[in-house]
Amino acid sequence: MKIGFIGAGHMAQAMMAGLVAAQFNRPSDILVHSAHKAHYQPFAKAHQYTAVASNQALVTQSDVVILAATANVSLEIITSLQKVLEEKTPLLISVAGGVTLSDLADAADNADLSIMRAMPNVNVAINQGMTALVANEVTPEADSAKAQAIFTALGKTQFLAEKDFTTFAAIAGSAPAYAYLFIDALSRAGVKHGLSKVDATKIAAQTVLGSAANLLVTEENPWNLIDQVSSPGGTTVAGLLAMEEAGLMTAVVKGIDATIERE
Numbered sequence: 495m496k497i498g499f500i501g502a503g504h505m506a507q508a509m510m511a512g513l514v515a516a517q518f519n520r521p522s523d524i525l526v527h528s529a530h531k532a533h534y535q536p537f538a539k540a541h542q543y544t545a546v547a548s549n550q551a552l553v554t555q556s557d558v559v560i561l562a563a564t565a566n567v568s569l570e571i572i573t574s575l576q577k578v579l580e581e582k583t584p585l586l587i588s589v590a591g592g593v594t595l596s597d598l599a600d601a602a603d604n605a606d607l608s609i610m611r612a613m614p615n616v617n618v619a620i621n622q623g624m625t626a627l628v629a630n631e632v633t634p635e636a637d638s639a640k641a642q643a644i645f646t647a648l649g650k651t652q653f654l655a656e657k658d659f660t661t662f663a664a665i666a667g668s669a670p671a672y673a674y675l676f677i678d679a680l681s682r683a684g685v686k687h688g689l690s691k692v693d694a695t696k697i698a699a700q701t702v703l704g705s706a707a708n709l710l711v712t713e714e715n716p717w718n719l720i721d722q723v724s725s726p727g728g729t730t731v732a733g734l735l736a737m738e739e740a741g742l743m744t745a746v747v748k749g750i751d752a753t754i755e756r757e
């Protein structure tokens with residue numbers, strides 16, 4: 495399957511890396527075009543991807559087109575593809591935050607086009623992504639299944655109502671940044687108390703990884719696991735109360751609110 499990427503930025507590169515790592519397709523079956531020739535051509539060459547000279551040519555040569563350009567240019571890109579999309583109709587998957595299926599269909603001026611939205615996160619690069627999917631009403635089941643197969647190779651997937659995409663984008667699309675912030679905060683606290691930054695970061699990252707895995711394996715409510723760590727009269731409960739006094743939970747929810755408002 496030839497998968498064409500419009501855009502070669504952070505998200506596109508993460509998806510390409512994950513597809514190759516999963517051996518989902520050959521590097522040469524990954525096609526790429528972006529706004530900056532000086533960037534995408536050497537990038538494609540270095541990874542043995544196929545550089546394509548225009549977005550139009552990319553659509554013509556791909557079975558699936560992933561729109562992963564800067565969100566605010568996504569609609570003008572689709573508008574510029576109207577003509578070629580009349581002749582060739584690949585499955586179009588947009589990862590653009592905040593750009594709806596109906597915006598995309600309007601920009602294509604084609605109500606019969608299979609269009610899906612995906613909201614991945616950067617962890618697709620190591621096949622540990624969390625991706626939401628939704629299809630427009632004309633997308634056949636086979637195309638939906640194709641998109642699901644692509645993103646399942648890159649991690650976990652969930653079909654979600656489009657109205658919930660903004661919330662998902664905040665707690666899964668943007669949230670790796672927030673998880674890194676928490677890990678960095680743990681690590682800095684370790685440095686404050688004398689550990690090296692390298693050691694403290696490894697220790698904090700493995701602890702967060704193990705805690706997340708424990709939650710997924712046990713399917714426990716997080717509060718039950720918190721209680722398991724908190725020995726009576728012990729250190730953990732003292733730490734939890736100090737974090738709450740500083741407003742950790744409120745800070746996180748406010749951060750997610752601001753993420754949602756921005757979209």
Ligand SMILES: NC(=O)C1=CN([C@@H]2O[C@H](COP(=O)(O)OP(=O)(O)OC[C@H]3O[C@@H](n4cnc5c(N)ncnc54)[C@H](O)[C@@H]3O)[C@@H](O)[C@H]2O)C=CC1
Binds near residue numbers: 506527529
């Ligand atoms: N970075 C992330 O973690 C996530 C990003 N997204 C979405 O992915 C999209 C890309 O985001 P990033 O990769 O972070 O941005 P980025 O700035 O790293 O990459 C943007 C890419 O778009 C290309 N581009 C701009 N205009 C173009 C055009 N006319 N034709 C072809 N390519 C063009 C640029 O050359 C660049 O390669 C956005 O729509 C964003 O909402 C979605 C989920 C997560």
Ligand SMILES: O=C(O)[C@@H]1CCC=N1
Binds near residue numbers: 591667668
């Ligand atoms: O920061 C952004 O706008 C994109 C959308 C989700 C993650 N990154």
